[in-house]
Amino acid sequence: MIVALTTIALSLTLARPALAEPTLDPAPAASANASPHRPRYATPGLAASLGIGPDFAGIGVQVMGLWPLATRLPFTVFAGIGVGQTGTFDGIFTLDGETLRSFGPAVTAGASFGHRHRATAEIGWGAMVAQGLAIQGILIDSFVRYGVFAQAGYEFLGSSGVYFRILPLGIIHVPSPLLEAPNRLRFSSSVSIGWKPW
Secondary structure, eight states: OHHHHHHHHHHHHHHSOOOOOOOOOHHHHHHHHOOOOOOGGGSOEEEEEEEEEGGGTEEEEEEEEEEEOSSSSOEEEEEEEEEEEEOBTTBSEEETTEEEOEEEEEEEEEEEEESSEEEEEEEEEEEEEEEEEEETTEEEEEEEEEEEEEEEEEEEEOTTOEEEEEEEEEEEEOOOTTSOHHHHEEEEEEEEEEEOOO
16 A cells, blocks of 8 residues: 555656756846947047137137936036137237237036037136237237137037037127227137047
């Protein structure tokens, strides 16, 4: 009797299907480790550009850092520093053969809205105008006056990093006692082209 029960129990045990051991699928881990390519307008990084305007202190170069915000709307904040050759409000001119111009810095900060095609606005401070000290028509010295500015316009930042800005709506203010009152507040514009390498 005991032998018969043992034989029946053994038969039932052998007849049960073996439970499959859980296996790990390597596909999710591989997909988690993979980093999809992101266009350069969607990544933080530096952009270098050449341009003309108050954000370049006249005609010069600029390095700008861009940081896309982690929001549903495509906002990007930026800050930049430039250096350039500053002229007068009427352009770079000469007085008795001496060129009235000087070099100076400019710093900017602002924000953009959009992906590749963006609306942008910025404020800044920097070298705004060169002035000269002349005695009897002879240029003795030239120096730079600093001021503040605000600009708005359009910018393009492509997936490859090509960078273009045109800011036609701008105003600058130079609080200099040597300038006549109407010249302390002037309209301005800016245009630049550059590249964002990453």
